[in-house]
Amino acid sequence: MSTVDRPRITFFGAADTVTGSRYLVEYGSSQILLESGLFQGPRELRQRNWDDLSVPASELDAVVISHAHLDHCGYLPRLWRQGYRGPIYLTPDTANLAAIVLRDSARLQEEDAFYAQKKGYSKHKEPLPLYGQDDAEGAISLFRPVNFSAWQDLPEGGRVRFLPAGHILGAAIVDMECGGVRLLHSGDLGQGNHPLLVGPHVIPEVEYDAVLVESTYGDRVHPPRDNTLAEVISSTIHRGGTVLIPAFAVDRTEVLLHAINEAVDAGEIPRVPIYVDSPMAIEALTVYRHAIDRDHSEIRPEIREHLSAADVFDPGTLETLRTPEDSKSINGAPPCIIISASGMATGGRVLHHLKRLLPDPLNSVVLVGYQAGGTRGAQLRDGAKQVRIHGEDVTVRAEIHDVGYFSVHADRNDVLGWLRSAPIAPKRIVLIHGENEERHELAPVVEEKTGVKVFTPGYEETLTL
Ligand code: ZN
Numbered sequence: 001m002s003t004v005d006r007p008r009i010t011f012f013g014a015a016d017t018v019t020g021s022r023y024l025v026e027y028g029s030s031q032i033l034l035e036s037g038l039f040q041g042p043r044e045l046r047q048r049n050w051d052d053l054s055v056p057a058s059e060l061d062a063v064v065i066s067h068a069h070l071d072h073c074g075y076l077p078r079l080w081r082q083g084y085r086g087p088i089y090l091t092p093d094t095a096n097l098a099a100i101v102l103r104d105s106a107r108l109q110e111e112d113a114f115y116a117q118k119k120g121y122s123k124h125k126e127p128l129p130l131y132g133q134d135d136a137e138g139a140i141s142l143f144r145p146v147n148f149s150a151w152q153d154l155p156e157g158g159r160v161r162f163l164p165a166g167h168i169l170g171a172a173i174v175d176m177e178c179g180g181v182r183l184l185h186s187g188d189l190g191q192g193n194h195p196l197l198v199g200p201h202v203i204p205e206v207e208y209d210a211v212l213v214e215s216t217y218g219d220r221v222h223p224p225r226d227n228t229l230a231e232v233i234s235s236t237i238h239r240g241g242t243v244l245i246p247a248f249a250v251d252r253t254e255v256l257l258h259a260i261n262e263a264v265d266a267g268e269i270p271r272v273p274i275y276v277d278s279p280m281a282i283e284a285l286t287v288y289r290h291a292i293d294r295d296h297s298e299i300r301p302e303i304r305e306h307l308s309a310a311d312v313f314d315p316g317t318l319e320t321l322r323t324p325e326d327s328k329s330i331n332g333a334p335p336c337i338i339i340s341a342s343g344m345a346t347g348g349r350v351l352h353h354l355k356r357l358l359p360d361p362l363n364s365v366v367l368v369g370y371q372a373g374g375t376r377g378a379q380l381r382d383g384a385k386q387v388r389i390h391g392e393d394v395t396v397r398a399e400i401h402d403v404g405y406f407s408v409h410a411d412r413n414d415v416l417g418w419l420r421s422a423p424i425a426p427k428r429i430v431l432i433h434g435e436n437e438e439r440h441e442l443a444p445v446v447e448e449k450t451g452v453k454v455f456t457p458g459y460e461e462t463l464t465l
Pocket residue numbers: 067069167188
């Protein structure tokens with residue numbers, strides 16, 4: 001076992017891109033993996049998911065996960081397969097949601113490999129899944145939930161705690177003390193206007209050696225919420241079309257249902273069937289409903305006090321489609337709203353809906369989230385006339401709308417505001433979780449506004465503290 005003189009962080013992902021969050025924190029003879037995310041988007045990035053960690057997984061002392069999005073937890077089954085059997089620390093609702101997300105991910109990996117083999121469009125003779133159900137169950141068995149604000153011991157006197165990030169249910173800012181240094185990792189920061197969750201916790205009154213902060217939207221300010229979603233739904237329904245919303249199953253579906261529910265209540269859109277066509281989204285909805293039902297420090301008080309969970313998400317026309325047969329049963333249905341995963345149209349049931357709905361100009365596809373470069377979602381957003389789905393070219397004639405204001409990521413102003421909330425200036429700020437263009441645009445602004453040195457690590461770069 002090797003030891004390091006000074007604590008250091010190596011950036012094995014989300015260092016020159018948004019996805020694949022993995023940061024190795026080393027101190028003394030201890031190794032903690034902060035985040036274990038999947039790379040998503042272009043093939044050359046996704047290829048990295050097949051590589052083993054550059055340190056033996058069995059030698060890691062602990063894994064810490066900020067929240068249940070795949071780009072933060074989706075590599076856990078690969079860690080299990082590489083022999084990791086130590087604890088995985090995360091908040092209780094991150095544990096609930098990550099279990100759903102990892103099981104779904106494993107199933108998708110297996111289905112995609114099977115489908116690729118059956119249709120023969122894979123470049124490989126026998127396409128293999130990245131991981132399977134057993135690997136996902138193995139990783140889930142290592143979950144050790146830690147409540148918000150409670151300190152969890154790490155080896156050699158280190159410790160870690162979670163603070164609410166306001167991004168999705170269970171999402172945390174990670175506060176770590178190890179080897180004599182203090183680290184704060186923003187995880188994914190919310191905007192402070194999540195309709196269900198309280199805003200991101202302010203930076204504690206501590207002199208941090210490093211504050212790692214996400215920069216997904218470092219180059220822009222989100223437009224204020226307007227009525228586009230309701231208008232698009234209303235006009236599409238009135239001309240007899242179907243509205244398809246590719247949405248991340250976890251959180252985005254809940255936020256959308258809440259917004260649609262409010263618009264129906266306000267008479268802005270007609271009461272039509274709303275289909276949630278994603279088994280994972282349906283399970284996540286249950287976790288959200290339970291969280292709202294409990295007395296929960298992360299849920300906005302007005303949601304807890306004034307509404308029952310059923311009212312929050314369902315105007316009375318919500319139908320959940322559990323099986324593939326249920327999913328097929330809405331083919332050719334009259335005007336309706338379909339919310340289906342995945343959010344960037346990289347896989348899942350949404351692909352079959354896109355194939356069916358894209359060629360017809362009566363329909364609308366509404367993009368409500370971040371679309372990473374190279375994904376079908378990004379191609380649609382950028383006005384592609386054709387997209388390739390399951391090895392077929394599909395013509396795009398449906399209306400495509402990009403409603404960016406559903407983002408649950410902090411924008412430039414939110415990031416700056418959060419950093420400036422620090423009662424004591426940190427020694428350095430590390431910009432992570434952003435495309436290079438965004439990070440390099442944000443870095444000088446952060447330096448100017450905070451007076452703190454900014455570090456923008458590259459892939460596999462090490463920062464000694
Ligand atoms: Zn996230």
